[in-house]
Amino acid sequence: MTLSNGASLMEIDNDRNQEGEEDPFLAFIEYARSVLSPEEDDDPNGNEAGNTGPGWSWIVSRVLRTCISYSSGVTAAILLSDLSLAWSEQNRAGAPRKRAEIINQLKRKHRRSKLPNTVTIDSIYEKNFLSLSSVLEAVIVDAFLLPGTNIYMLTLGDYWSSNTIDLYLHRRYYDLVEPPNGILKKGREVFVTGCYLRTAREGPGRPRLLPTEYLVILLDEDLDDDAILIGAQFCSDSFSSISLDAVKNGVSYSFYARIESIGSLEILENCGSIQRKQITLVDNDGVKLKFLLWSEQVILANLFSVGSMLALDRPYIASTAETAIETSADFCLEYGSATQLYLVPFVQYEEQVCLSLTQNRYQGSKLHVAVDPTQGPRVSQVALPCDSQGSIDYSNYPLQSFVVDLRDKMTGISLYGVVTDVFRETNTEEVIFSLKIEDVTGAVWAKLHFSKSWSLGRVSVGHMVYISGLTCSKTKQNGFEVSWFEKDAGANFVNLSCLPALLNSSCLHKLSNLSDLSSSRSSMHICQVWLDQVDHCHVTTRFSHASCGHFVKEMPSGVVECSFCQCQCNCDAEVVRVFYLKITLADENTKIFAWCTGQTATELLQISADEFYELPEDEQVMYHSSLEKDRFTVALVNCKRQEYGSCDSLTPEANPVSWEITRALKCE
The missing domain is CATH 2.40.50.140 (Nucleic acid-binding proteins)
Known part of the structure; x- marks a missing residue:
């Protein structure tokens, strides 16, 4: 993974400073972080003072969640109030007034x-x-x-x-x-x-x-009584010692095993839509066995964490034929009426991570480089959780992570940038899409893994996105592979270019003039425009794949296929009629030609694609004239920047058009 243009960090930094451009969304995130993490005295050893504030990605995710909930727009006061309340609820670590002394004693070793x-x-x-x-x-x-x-x-x-x-x-x-x-x-x-x-x-x-x-x-293995209990009650049986004949004769077992993985919630349609969770356990001999939770029992999984040691007293032992799971073992464990559970929780170790020069350079407010460059950054390192395999969790990292800072064994990474390419991988039976995301330091390919199909709505070249829950690992060729799994905890993906609230939230954007677009390096702009030269606009209706928003095509065999998802659309619900619109936008100084589809085109034309399609042809032609001079606030993205090398390959008619309207809101 390298910088896409081979530029040094200093060159990128100089370009950014010369243009004087600042992303207003990132600026608000930094402001919110400074409010929630007020200045404290620096640790004399160069560590961040207590690292008590929320992580950068926590703030971004919370802001975007609020924006999704309030599609009509948000204010800085609403966002800061929501952030403050959520953070105080999550971190009630202030000194309690009357907490029992026994809790105070235990808290000293609580890690x-x-x-x-x-x-x-x-x-x-x-x-x-x-x-x-x-x-x-x-x-x-x-x-x-x-x-x-x-x-x-x-x-x-x-x-x-x-x-x-x-x-x-x-x-x-x-x-x-x-x-x-x-x-x-x-x-x-x-x-x-x-x-x-x-x-x-x-x-x-x-x-x-x-x-x-x-x-x-x-249980605490460091306490004698608990260690004796574990050794006496749970270490005599192993998974290999299980005998179904003995089980039938009333023999009970007790096991001590590590939680290797916790499966996602399953809905078994062929069993009356019953719920199930599978937990993989590994005993001291390395033998693996499934521990199943059914129906209302699935909430028990909320008490478990990967890496913890689970002691099971008298679990119900069932044959795999009864449970309909695919496993090499002849039996599995279940939570029965006599089962009791003990847990030795996994203790998350911490590792000191140096804050890179890149991250200090691009942050505002609390963490920044000192005025005298020879003094170095005010903050040099921060403690982050580390698992038993040496992977470091960056989900609570205080600063924004950049592409250039990606390293081996990083988890919980968040990236904010522009999509420069995206396609489905065809050399695998899994549903995997490769997405190239670029920020101010470079670009990287991320493999997005989906359980069934693409589920993120319309995402295309030029769109500004935020993605969290990424992992980075080293490949056999000594490169880096970045992955994202839809069902993982903390996995989130938001397309800011298509976020309705962004147009109405002045605290998260600044208005641009159309004349500024050609000289700006920013990928997304919010502009106030009117529709112009509507007699020359191009309007057609097409069919689009509902889940991804891209156009479908009918194959010679009669099968309808989505070129983006590389899959067949087998029912009417999967395909919807949408506009494909190319139109002139104007403001006081400039005009540009732009294109759009989906809900954005419906908002501009103020009629649904189905209703427009039903109009007689002469009324369709006359319909345009009623729209002249209607004013809108629009989000524009550059879908054909020179460094991208291509435009939206799924809309070949858009190739001559550099700007996509990703969202539109009629001005009252």
Whole structure:
């Protein structure tokens, strides 16, 4: 992977400074980061002070999520309010007022990362709500019988809250709270999910959590009692020792194995649309086995993390013929009525990562190069999580990542840039698209892996995109391969060029004149224009593939095929009629010729393609004249910049036209 034009970083930096151009979207992200991460005293060793602020990609993803939710536009106040609230909810790490001392003691050695669905006890009280999929990472503050009953209660606290909350213990765990097996006692950590909240309005006193079967008990291998329990109860059985005949005779097993992977949610249509999750376990002998969760059990997977050690006491052992899974093993494990789960969570180690000169150079606000270049950057390194294979997770990296900074064993990377090429790979049965993305430092090819088909809407040359969840690894030829998997946690893809909210959000763009387009290096522009010379506009209707927005063609055999997706469109729902429009746009100084399709063309013509197609031919011709001088705010991208080498190969008529209108909004 190299810079696409062979330029040095200094040359690129000089070009950028001479033009004085700044991406207003990136400028707002930097402003928001400075608000959420106020200036602190620098660490004398050159580390970022505490690294307590949100990562660059977290801010971008949150801003774009808000823009998608508010398609009519957002303001800086709305975005900053949403960011501040979301960040405070996610990081309730302030000193609690009355947190139990046992939690304070445990917190000193607490090093693992939060699970994705974790909520705090304080947030439950504030919202008076708890979803079934939410996770509580809790510490038992007390375990007691309700007076006059045989009902056990656990009082739970967490590391981020000042409040505690009571949980009615499910009866399947009663033997673990009563002596002599009382492992569920004060100071024990547990993960809990699948909880219903009994609010104060529904009864006397404070909110409580109703019983849930989905509780995992945490063990610490460094504690003698826990190490003895693991060795005595879980290490005598291995996956190889399982006998189906013994299982039929009532023999139970206990296993200790590492979680290698957690599969995505499956919907088994041939079994009444039942839900299933497959978790791959590896025991100490290296033998792999599937652990299956069914129906409402699938939320248990929210408590697991890859790399953690799972201790399964009395799992249900089923033959693979019963479960209809493809595996070389004759049996698999399931969460049965007698099963109890213990977990030794994977501890995410951290590695000090140097902030590159590139990233310091292109950032504003908090992290920047000192006035005197000889003094070097104010911030030199930051601690990032590292897994057991040495891969470093950049999802919480404080700065924007650039193409030139990609290295081996990077995960959770986010890139922001312009698409310079995209096509489907045909030498594989998998659904893989190669997309070339370019930023101010260079360009790189990324392989996008989809579970079934392309699902990102219309993406084409010149479009400005944000993609997160990328991984970078070294190939056998000592090059770099960048990959993205649709179903991975943290995988996100947003086409900013087609984002409706962008046109109405003045905090995220600045208006350009059409006369500035030819001299600007920017790929996307927001302009206010009117339709001009409509008598000379070119309007046709065509059929387009609904999922990708590209035109389809009918083959000699009669089959309808999408050239972009390289697939057949087998039903009417997959194909929609759209406009293909070439029209003149004008402002006070200049006119340009541009093209568009899909919803953008519908917005400009103010009629749907189906309605236009039904008009008599003479009315279609006359229809154009009613549009003259109508004013619009439009997003324009350069689909034929010289360095791209080609235009949208799927719309050959657009080849002479340099500008695509990717979004349009009629001015009131």
